[in-house]
Amino acid sequence: MQDNAQPVVTISAIASAAGVSVPTVSRVLNGRSDVAPATRERVETLLREYGYRRRGTTTPTPSGLVDLVFNDLDSPWAVEIIRGVEESLNGDGLSVVVSAIHRRxxxxxxxxxxxxxxxRASDGAILVTTDLDSFLHAELQRLNLPVVVIDPAGVPDLEVPTIGATNWTGAVTATEHLLGQNHRRIGFVAGRPGLWCSRARLDGYRAGLDAAGVAFDPALVISGDFDYHSGFSAGTELLTLTEPPTAIFAASDQMALGVYEAARQQGLRIPDDLSVIGFDDLPEASWASPPLTTVRQPLSEMGTLAARTLVRLIRGEPVESPRIELSTRLIPRASVRPRPA
Structure with a gap:
């Protein structure tokens, strides 16, 4: 028996056949005028030959599904975002499909x-820590899919609503807290290089030092990957310097807990010998020994707001602001102690 199912034709396949970029095909599909006539004709001919069908040319039946997409699912903060998204969407009669686009x-x-x-014909998608590059953006436009991005990896795209946190302000607050406890040699375990939130937290750390007149020392900054193991590795490197820091600010709670273990293996006690601050306020922060001082990032609330924004897009309602940042705040616990004058 012959299978008559037609393969899905992607916008990237059309672009490859036409010898043009994906954004060029997207501009043709959207009726943009900034495409050369010969190029437009070539693309339109291929669209017809390939039998390309735009989602949205007929009125689709809502599936009642929303995709929630992560780069990685092995982080505890993912659970917090899922909780916020799921609780909000359930109230609107929508179900969540959680998946991952693995970086590797x-x-x-x-x-x-x-x-x-x-x-699957999902009604919309929420992307978490995703770089909305030209290919992905064009394909989502082709599918006519409403999209919201939480904590975008790259520079926020004003064509797509984004939800984030005040990463820079939170990092300034954490650094100022350590400076206020008389620490001057403060190590920083940075997040994954290239991520928007990583850059903002590093910039906040530097701004906090600068405001207090403390010179920035690049030897005190080690890049991590937002996980326990990279925090342990960075902490070990910082604590074995000829002149180690008296305090370490890690750009995530998981990395801060890795610093805890690095300090233990170096025979140091927290906070007697080393003060530590994290970022996120995951449940593990309050369970640590000693409980971890950290910057609370409202992860569940970010998920809730992203879901509400997506529902408005699905219903065709306007979104008031394309970029929203929720406030962070310092949660003081027992991992910081004043340094003797």
Whole structure:
């Protein structure tokens, strides 16, 4: 028996066949005037030959599904975001499909998810810590899919609503707290290089030092990957310097807990010998010994707001602001102690 099912034609396939970029095909599809006539004709001919069908040319039946997509699902903060999204969407009669576009999978992982997304016909998608590059953006436009991004990896795209936190302000507050406890040699375990939130937290740390007249020392900054192991490695490197820091600010709670273990293995006690601050306020922060001082990032609330924004887009309602940042705040606990004058 012959299988008559037609393969899904992607915008990237059209772009490849036409010898143009994905954004160029997207501009043709959207009726933009900034495309050369010959190029437009070539693209339109291929669209017809390939039998390309735009989602939205007919009125789709709502699936009642929303995709919540992470780069990685092995982080505790993912659970907090899922909780906020799920509680909000359940109240609107929508179900959540949680999946991951793995960073190590590159473009192949993205294409695989897009194919599944098209087959599932989800009503919308929430992307977490995702770089909305030209290919992904164009494909989501082709699917006519409402999208909201939480904590964007790159510079926020004003065409897509984004939800974030005041990362810079939170980092300034943490640094000022340590400075206020008479610490002057403060190590910083930075987040994954290239992420928007990582840059903002590093900039906040530097701004806090600068405001207090403390010179920035690049030897005191070690990049991590937002996980326990990178925090342990960075903490070990900082604590074995010829002149180690008296306090360490880690750009995530998981990395801060890695610093805890690095300090233990160096024979140091927290906070007697080393003060430590994290970022996130995950449940583990209050369970640590001693409980971890940290910057609270409202992860569950970010998920809730992203879900509410997406529902407005699905209903065709206007979104008041394309970029919203929720406030962070310092949660003082027992991991910081004043340094003797």
């Amino acid at each position: 999978g590159g473009a192949d992982s993205t294409r695989k998810w897009l194919d599944i997304l098209a087959a």
